[in-house]
Amino acid sequence: MVELEDLDFAYRHGNFRLRVPHLAVAAGEKLAVVGPSGSGKTTLLNLIAGLETPQAGRVSVADRDIAAMPDDARRSYRARSIGFVFQDFALLDYLSAFENILYPYRIASGLRLDGEVRNRARLLAQACGIADRLERRPGALSRGEQQRVAICRALVTRPSLVLADEATGNLDPVNKAAILDLLFARADEAGAALLAVTHDHDLLPRFDRTVDFADFREDQA
Amino acid sequence: MNGFFLAFAYLRHHVGRSIVLVLVTALILFVPFATQIMLSASEERLTARAETTPLLLGRRGSALDLTMAALYFSDDRPTPVTMSEVETIWDSGLGIPIPLHFAFESGSFRIVGTSLDYFDFRELEIAEGRNLAVLGDATIGADIAAALGQGVGDTLVSSPENLFDLDGVYPLEMPIVGVLARTGTPDDSAIFVDVKTAWVIAGIGHGHADVIPEGSSGDVVAAAGIAQYQRITPDNIDTFHFHGDPADYPLSAVIVSPNDTRSATILLGRYLDPDGTVQMIEPAPVVQRLVDRIFRIKSVLDAVTFVIGIAALAAVGLAVFLSYLLRADEMATAVKLGARRGMVLRLLLSETLILLLLAGTIASAGVLAVSHQADVWVGWLAGFGV
Numbered sequence: 001m002v003e004l005e006d007l008d009f010a011y012r013h014g015n016f017r018l019r020v021p022h023l024a025v026a027a028g029e030k031l032a033v034v035g036p037s038g039s040g041k042t043t044l045l046n047l048i049a050g051l052e053t054p055q056a057g058r059v060s061v062a063d064r065d066i067a068a069m070p071d072d073a074r075r076s077y078r079a080r081s082i083g084f085v086f087q088d089f090a091l092l093d094y095l096s097a098f099e100n101i102l103y104p105y106r107i108a109s110g111l112r113l114d115g116e117v118r119n120r121a122r123l124l125a126q127a128c129g130i131a132d133r134l135e136r137r138p139g140a141l142s143r144g145e146q147q148r149v150a151i152c153r154a155l156v157t158r159p160s161l162v163l164a165d166e167a168t169g170n171l172d173p174v175n176k177a178a179i180l181d182l183l184f185a186r187a188d189e190a191g192a193a194l195l196a197v198t199h200d201h202d203l204l205p206r207f208d209r210t211v212d213f214a215d216f217r218e219d220q221a
Numbered sequence: 222m223n224g225f226f227l228a229f230a231y232l233r234h235h236v237g238r239s240i241v242l243v244l245v246t247a248l249i250l251f252v253p254f255a256t257q258i259m260l261s262a263s264e265e266r267l268t269a270r271a272e273t274t275p276l277l278l279g280r281r282g283s284a285l286d287l288t289m290a291a292l293y294f295s296d297d298r299p300t301p302v303t304m305s306e307v308e309t310i311w312d313s314g315l316g317i318p319i320p321l322h323f324a325f326e327s328g329s330f331r332i333v334g335t336s337l338d339y340f341d342f343r344e345l346e347i348a349e350g351r352n353l354a355v356l357g358d359a360t361i362g363a364d365i366a367a368a369l370g371q372g373v374g375d376t377l378v379s380s381p382e383n384l385f386d387l388d389g390v391y392p393l394e395m396p397i398v399g400v401l402a403r404t405g406t407p408d409d410s411a412i413f414v415d416v417k418t419a420w421v422i423a424g425i426g427h428g429h430a431d432v433i434p435e436g437s438s439g440d441v442v443a444a445a446g447i448a449q450y451q452r453i454t455p456d457n458i459d460t461f462h463f464h465g466d467p468a469d470y471p472l473s474a475v476i477v478s479p480n481d482t483r484s485a486t487i488l489l490g491r492y493l494d495p496d497g498t499v500q501m502i503e504p505a506p507v508v509q510r511l512v513d514r515i516f517r518i519k520s521v522l523d524a525v526t527f528v529i530g531i532a533a534l535a536a537v538g539l540a541v542f543l544s545y546l547l548r549a550d551e552m553a554t555a556v557k558l559g560a561r562r563g564m565v566l567r568l569l570l571s572e573t574l575i576l577l578l579l580a581g582t583i584a585s586a587g588v589l590a591v592s593h594q595a596d597v598w599v600g601w602l603a604g605f606g607v
């Protein structure tokens with residue numbers, strides 16, 4: 001599904017450097033990414049999403065080198081194949097929960113918003129327990145409800161890969177477990193691989209595999 | 222469509238900010254157009270009246286003051302000429318003189334003493350009642366009727382010139398016999414009386430009780446008990462009489478309607494003498510010079526408006542730009558979710574377009590209202606001496 005080979009990445013400014021000799025995520029696999037702050041976990045997600053380009057090595061998804069894709073194709077790939085769940089949810093305060101879920105269809109190329117998509121969004125919302133909150137704006141929702149909206153938005157495009165950047169970081173233990181259950185269940189339903197950055201070691205046993213980024217990062221002298 | 226949907230949702234959510242931006246932009250668009258329309262209407266109004274007044278006779282002095290006083294009943298009171306000037310023009314056979322004496326007021330409205338020729342000359346129509354027929358009658362303009370709520374059957378009283386001059390002009394009560402149809406000209410704000418009535422107000426003519434008491438030896442008795450009439454009625458009208466030589470009676474100005482262009486040229490030539498006490502002018506070029514001067518000032522005003530408009534637009538632009546900066550996180554999220562190339566730009570353009578569209582609609586409605594009502598508003602502003 002996703003494969004990183006001899007990856008070498010450094011930001012233009014600063015002395016951060018990330019080297020990943022090899023990392024593969026199989027279809028439907030649940031992979032936890034742990035590591036200290038600044039170890040490059042979020043950078044890894046950005047590289048897989050095609051938001052950053054490595055200086056050397058290869059990031060491929062379904063045997064296609066993302067760095068070699070034209071910009072439009074990369075955007076289209078992101079919109080179609082990747083579902084993002086952000087730590088701060090990144091919901092838009094001026095849209096209802098329902099319109100937030102449909103947001104990728106409003107902005108992305110190659111995605112067409114129709115009745116079937118709207119229906120899918122409603123079903124997802126129902127599965128996430130927020131069916132009766134769809135007309136509310138994010139400001140009128142609890143943090144747990146906001147996170148559920150963010151998960152619905154990540155899954156509504158039926159992506160093959162879900163990237164969750166500390167998706168449970170801001171939640172209490174009860175909600176953490178509930179959200180993770182939800183994320184796993186919905187990802188399983190969609191047959192999507194899940195790559196989740198987390199600081200919470202209690203949750204690690206629930207993943208298929210864990211990658212510790214402390215092994216990858218190098219600070220340049 | 223999605224860009225417009227998101228832009229509209231954003232603007233609706235931040236309704237206060239959006240309304241301010243729309244109104245400010247609408248104002249920036251509206252002001253230059255509205256100013257232009259109002260100025261054009263003012264110019265048309267000024268020049269139209271001047272162009273329909275071929276010649277004007279008055280005391281030598283400022284042609285502009287004479288024109289403004291005689292055509293627009295401005296606050297100026299020109300030094301009067303005498304009735305002999307009217308006779309001279311009649312005798313020349315070159316045109317029809319229309320006397321005007323507008324030295325007095327009733328409240329804040331000008332009393333214009335004239336002849337019936339004035340009504341034909343200005344094409345004034347009676348909307349209610351009848352025209353002047355008897356000494357003391359008054360016909361009022363439409364604006365006065367509306368402002369005072371008065372009409373036929375009511376009365377108006379001329380204002381004394383000086384409250385402390387006991388020997389001066391006494392107020393004359395005048396019955397309103399007619400109301401003129403609205404013309405959108407200064408005539409709407411004038412009280413028309415016969416020129417002789419104006420002279421009665423001036424104290425040149427008056428009526429009083431018999432000064433030769435019944436049964437007396439025929440000697441004229443002058444006593445404080447002799448009543449001077451303050452209203453002209455069918456019972457006392459015969460007692461009204463005028464003192465002095467009619468040729469010396471005062472007139473503020475005389476409108477002259479020449480028979481033809483040749484007659485006009487001859488008449489103008491007769492009053493060219495710079496040492497003469499009377500001048501004959503053509504109001505149209507006088508007003509045109511005034512308008513040209515106003516428009517020279519307007520070009521400065523336009524430049525100021527332009528600079529202010531640019532500054533205001535820059536302020537609006539800054540507000541929009543700051544709003545976009547505040548949305549940097551949203552834009553970053555959109556890119557991560559696979560936003561199309563140019564989607565962010567399209568989103569911002571959609572917002573700007575909606576704002577401009579709303580502002581343009583409001584400004585257009587305002588401009589349309591101004592263009593429909595310009596004549597009325599110019600008349601209203603003129604009424605306030607603006």
